[in-house]
Amino acid sequence: GFVGRVLKYLGITPLVPLLAAFYYGESPVPFVATSAVMLGVGLLFEFLGREDELGRREAFLLVSLAWLVVPLAGTVPYLVAGTGTVAGPINALFESMSGFTTTGATVLGEISVERHGHAMLLWRQLTQWLGGMGILVLMVAILPEMSVGGAQVMDQEAPGLSLDKLTPRIQETARALWGIYAGFTLLAALVYFGLGVADVAPNMGLYNAVAHALTTLPTGGFSPEARSTEAFAPAIQWAMMPFMLIAGTNFALFWHVFRGDPRHLTDNAEFRAYLLVVAGFGAVVSALLFAGVGIAETPSNVDAIAGNVENALRQGLFQVVAIVTTTGYASMDVNTWDASAQTILLFAYFLGGSAGSAAGSIKIVRWVIAKRAAGRSLFVAAHPEAVRPVRLNDEVVDEDTIREVFVFVTVFVVLFAVSTMLLYLDSVRTGLSLSGLEAMSVAIATLGNVGPGFGPVGPMNSFLPFSDAAKLYMVFLMWIGRLEVLSVLVIFTSSFWTR
Amino acid sequence: GFVGRVLKYLGITPLVPLLAAFYYGESPVPFVATSAVMLGVGLLFEFLGREDELGRREAFLLVSLAWLVVPLAGTVPYLVAGTGTVAGPINALFESMSGFTTTGATVLGEISVERHGHAMLLWRQLTQWLGGMGILVLMVAILPEMSVGGAQVMDQEAPGLSLDKLTPRIQETARALWGIYAGFTLLAALVYFGLGVADVAPNMGLYNAVAHALTTLPTGGFSPEARSTEAFAPAIQWAMMPFMLIAGTNFALFWHVFRGDPRHLTDNAEFRAYLLVVAGFGAVVSALLFAGVGIAETPSNVDAIAGNVENALRQGLFQVVAIVTTTGYASMDVNTWDASAQTILLFAYFLGGSAGSAAGSIKIVRWVIAKRAAGRSLFVAAHPEAVRPVRLNDEVVDEDTIREVFVFVTVFVVLFAVSTMLLYLDSVRTGLSLSGLEAMSVAIATLGNVGPGFGPVGPMNSFLPFSDAAKLYMVFLMWIGRLEVLSVLVIFTSSFWTR
Ligand SMILES: [K+]
Ligand SMILES: [K+]
Numbered sequence: 001g002f003v004g005r006v007l008k009y010l011g012i013t014p015l016v017p018l019l020a021a022f023y024y025g026e027s028p029v030p031f032v033a034t035s036a037v038m039l040g041v042g043l044l045f046e047f048l049g050r051e052d053e054l055g056r057r058e059a060f061l062l063v064s065l066a067w068l069v070v071p072l073a074g075t076v077p078y079l080v081a082g083t084g085t086v087a088g089p090i091n092a093l094f095e096s097m098s099g100f101t102t103t104g105a106t107v108l109g110e111i112s113v114e115r116h117g118h119a120m121l122l123w124r125q126l127t128q129w130l131g132g133m134g135i136l137v138l139m140v141a142i143l144p145e146m147s148v149g150g151a152q153v154m155d156q157e158a159p160g161l162s163l164d165k166l167t168p169r170i171q172e173t174a175r176a177l178w179g180i181y182a183g184f185t186l187l188a189a190l191v192y193f194g195l196g197v198a199d200v201a202p203n204m205g206l207y208n209a210v211a212h213a214l215t216t217l218p219t220g221g222f223s224p225e226a227r228s229t230e231a232f233a234p235a236i237q238w239a240m241m242p243f244m245l246i247a248g249t250n251f252a253l254f255w256h257v258f259r260g261d262p263r264h265l266t267d268n269a270e271f272r273a274y275l276l277v278v279a280g281f282g283a284v285v286s287a288l289l290f291a292g293v294g295i296a297e298t299p300s301n302v303d304a305i306a307g308n309v310e311n312a313l314r315q316g317l318f319q320v321v322a323i324v325t326t327t328g329y330a331s332m333d334v335n336t337w338d339a340s341a342q343t344i345l346l347f348a349y350f351l352g353g354s355a356g357s358a359a360g361s362i363k364i365v366r367w368v369i370a371k372r373a374a375g376r377s378l379f380v381a382a383h384p385e386a387v388r389p390v391r392l393n394d395e396v397v398d399e400d401t402i403r404e405v406f407v408f409v410t411v412f413v414v415l416f417a418v419s420t421m422l423l424y425l426d427s428v429r430t431g432l433s434l435s436g437l438e439a440m441s442v443a444i445a446t447l448g449n450v451g452p453g454f455g456p457v458g459p460m461n462s463f464l465p466f467s468d469a470a471k472l473y474m475v476f477l478m479w480i481g482r483l484e485v486l487s488v489l490v491i492f493t494s495s496f497w498t499r
Numbered sequence: 500g501f502v503g504r505v506l507k508y509l510g511i512t513p514l515v516p517l518l519a520a521f522y523y524g525e526s527p528v529p530f531v532a533t534s535a536v537m538l539g540v541g542l543l544f545e546f547l548g549r550e551d552e553l554g555r556r557e558a559f560l561l562v563s564l565a566w567l568v569v570p571l572a573g574t575v576p577y578l579v580a581g582t583g584t585v586a587g588p589i590n591a592l593f594e595s596m597s598g599f600t601t602t603g604a605t606v607l608g609e610i611s612v613e614r615h616g617h618a619m620l621l622w623r624q625l626t627q628w629l630g631g632m633g634i635l636v637l638m639v640a641i642l643p644e645m646s647v648g649g650a651q652v653m654d655q656e657a658p659g660l661s662l663d664k665l666t667p668r669i670q671e672t673a674r675a676l677w678g679i680y681a682g683f684t685l686l687a688a689l690v691y692f693g694l695g696v697a698d699v700a701p702n703m704g705l706y707n708a709v710a711h712a713l714t715t716l717p718t719g720g721f722s723p724e725a726r727s728t729e730a731f732a733p734a735i736q737w738a739m740m741p742f743m744l745i746a747g748t749n750f751a752l753f754w755h756v757f758r759g760d761p762r763h764l765t766d767n768a769e770f771r772a773y774l775l776v777v778a779g780f781g782a783v784v785s786a787l788l789f790a791g792v793g794i795a796e797t798p799s800n801v802d803a804i805a806g807n808v809e810n811a812l813r814q815g816l817f818q819v820v821a822i823v824t825t826t827g828y829a830s831m832d833v834n835t836w837d838a839s840a841q842t843i844l845l846f847a848y849f850l851g852g853s854a855g856s857a858a859g860s861i862k863i864v865r866w867v868i869a870k871r872a873a874g875r876s877l878f879v880a881a882h883p884e885a886v887r888p889v890r891l892n893d894e895v896v897d898e899d900t901i902r903e904v905f906v907f908v909t910v911f912v913v914l915f916a917v918s919t920m921l922l923y924l925d926s927v928r929t930g931l932s933l934s935g936l937e938a939m940s941v942a943i944a945t946l947g948n949v950g951p952g953f954g955p956v957g958p959m960n961s962f963l964p965f966s967d968a969a970k971l972y973m974v975f976l977m978w979i980g981r982l983e984v985l986s987v988l989v990i991f992t993s994s995f996w997t998r
Binding site: 056057060288338339340342344346370378379383399403404406407410411417425427434436437439440486490493495496 | 559841877878906916934
């Protein structure tokens with residue numbers, strides 16, 4: 001039922017690249033095929049699935065299943081087109097999963113519209129935008145009810161969220177958030193295109209403007225340009241930063257802003273912490289670049305960074321914003337950075353954007369709650385008689401939620417460590433040489449839905465060199481990372497399948 | 500009062516190196532001076548301090564203070580002897596703190612009895628043994644009461660531990676644990692010496708046997724040999740492994756074994772998990788070494804490791820045991836390892852030995868509780884109506900303890916990340932080149948009281964190249980790491996100082 005309905009609606013979306021294919025005179029076949037497969041499988045699922053009294057465990061199962069079936073259906077255009085590396089089934093699944101989970105890790109060996117066509121690369125961008133839409137619904141309508149990993153805190157700011165997801169208010173909420181999401185996407189496209197028209201960004205035409213707007217708001221990070229946003233003028237890079245920051249903000253807060261209450265945004269604890277860590281990491285990395293110690297070798301295609309305030313600030317801040325928001329765009333190749341700047345950036349991978357956005361990783365609100373709970377522990381250690389609840393935005397966070405937040409952080413970090421070791425062992429097996437930092441970046445870039453890492457998986461490189469086994473494992477990481485880890489892991493427990 | 504009494508008793512301990520000094524014809528002055536300073540300052544403190552109705556906050560303060568004042572007093576022999584790098588006050592404090600916290604990180608540039616004298620290096624070994632004794636009391640008698648970081652779980656297996664630390668039973672407990680500790684130390688010395696006498700370990704005389712026994716049981720890791728246990732025959736290295744494993748086991752479990760109840764040990768959840776992770780990490784690292792991919796360059800002074808079962812197993816297992824137990828001995832230079840084997844070893848730094856031992860870092864029991872609590876979360880997610888307590892050794896772990904365990908793990912990991920960044924920035928400032936992995940190893944080696952790391956702080960190198968500021972920060976890390984982090988951090992909160 002549910003999965004079928006999702007697929008049925010998605011069956012309309014290949015119309016977008018189809019139009020592009022006609023416009024650019026490229027083959028429409030891959031997109032017609034995709035549409036057909038999605039509609040067909042969707043109707044089949046809808047026919048097979050009864051349901052409509054959705055239990056708790058069915059919800060877990062359906063959400064996980066949907067995020068598996070949709071990326072599977074999304075491989076059709078890559079497979080049918082048969083162009084380049086993504087013509088292979090595992091690479092196609094990797095690219096499709098990376099798209100729908102808004103990760104942005106790629107196995108497209110050679111990224112160019114000449115090689116793959118405008119329509120195909122537009123489809124790739126579109127998968128991220130659709131994935132972001134899915135995440136917004138998941139965040140506000142489904143995950144909080146499943147109360148896993150402290151996801152309850154995410155609905156705190158959602159307007160009028162009741163616990164029955166079938167009420168019209170949930171649908172209203174979802175529609176409001178989608179409106180904000182679509183509105184900002186349009187605005188981003190207009191601003192990018194406007195800068196191109198104003199002649200400050202020569203190669204930013206309508207196609208690139210739309211393509212990048214589609215991957216900015218979902219914190220996706222795919223780009224039809226092989227060298228990501230390095231391909232564009234500084235003006236574009238500056239313009240992308242606020243849009244990435246918006247994409248990493250709880251969209252529900254904007255809803256309040258648009259209803260005339262900006263204090264909801266400016267007083268929000270997560271939003272303030274989010275800006276603070278971006279500013280802090282940005283200042284440190286920019287300072288390292290400015291001092292010249294953050295760069296191992298100045299890339300030939302980039303203006304001088306050491307000693308150049310604008311360039312050091314832009315490059316430092318852009319990379320930090322791209323990573324903290326889990327977008328994964330890059331305005332330069334971080335492989336040219338010194339290990340010190342890279343290591344600091346690696347820690348930023350664990351922050352994550354805000355709840356109520358399409359950002360991945362741990363998310364700032366969990367860190368805020370963890371910090372306050374730790375502070376409470378210190379207080380209670382000295383004053384054992386004291387009763388002191390943890391508060392967030394003037395509301396008490398209940399103890400179960402606090403515990404679940406800690407469970408999430410710990411499971412996430414352990415999963416990162418175990419995945420680093422597994423992927424490292426596999427890379428040793430296949431003779432792919434990685435430094436310790438690079439191996440760690442592979443694990444967190446996929447689990448945190450960030451996208452690129454360091455070394456062979458740097459922003460100008462790809463995940464192609466990995467073995468099929470490693471790629472399938474990364475598909476798994478992107479999948480569970482996207483669905484807040486625990487809500488997928490739960491279906492792998494034996495107790496899930498027993499009454 | 501308390502700090503004074505501790506110092507007064509410690510004032511007797513320099514007698515040990517004093518006797519060694521007479522035996523080897525070395526200067527007795529440093530040890531006479533140390534004894535005098537300890538007794539003098541001890542009496543002063545005892546005179547000044549009233550007390551004897553010890554409040555909760557006073558307990559935090561006194562424990563933290565004691566672990567600061569004792570290492571300060573412990574600098575006297577280094578300063579008075581004035582030999583080598585530890586003649587400087589910051590280096591002396593680093594070395595002394597590293598000793599009393601059983602860390603084993605060193606700034607002794609040139610380690611040899613010729614340079615520093617037998618007596619001085621024996622004192623250095625002794626500081627770790629004394630530190631280990633202190634930790635055992637802290638673990639069973641003081642920390643559980645302060646209920647910080649989930650330390651309550653540590654007393655679960657302690658024989659007859661009541662909550663009033665002034666009862667004779669606590670003193671009985673402490674004496675029993677000290678007896679076990681001293682007994683195993685004696686046994687280790689006899690075994691090491693016996694192997695020397697039996698001519699299978701040529702350079703293991705009485706001095707080295709005693710010196711290494713004194714740093715095995717407290718999981719200390721100091722050695723009077725510049726190349727740590729690489730200096731000794733394989734037989735010694737094999738013999739050290741069980742003693743390190745014993746040192747990382749909850750001593751209270753041995754108490755039950757000696758009273759004829761070995762099942763207390765063999766059924767213990769932490770002990771089983773501890774053996775399991777040692778076996779698992781040991782197998783993986785040994786396999787990497789055996790396959791030849793774990794080694795970047797085979798060191799000239801070591802027999803062939805790739806393809807040699809005994810050597811690969813010994814080198815892999817020894818390093819894993821040394822790190823998981825947080826001892827920090829090394830049977831070879833891990834800087835010759837490939838980054839893959841190093842990275843896997845780095846993750847082992849976070850495990851820690853068992854509660855109720857002198858091991859540092861996070862400790863296995865916390866990971867066991869975290870794993871079970873995470874499993875419970877998954878169960879409850881699917882069965883929200885279920886009430887399911889977390890159990891450990893047939894007892895229910897209460898929810899406050901579970902939460903404190905997670906708080907501890909999270910604070911520890913965040914402190915590791917922040918410290919890595921701070922120490923990295925300082926190393927960049929002073930022009931000390933570190934890889935990302937090496938920078939991380941510096942932070943966790945000191946915070947986790949392990950000792951050596953990778954690169955410049957490898958087991959055959961030293962922490963000398965760091966700036967004074969970095970060394971003082973590492974002194975701070977060793978100090979708070981030793982005292983379970985939160986019980987020190989609490990005295991830095993403003994609420995601690997207000998009624
Ligand atoms: K991303
Ligand atoms: K140690």
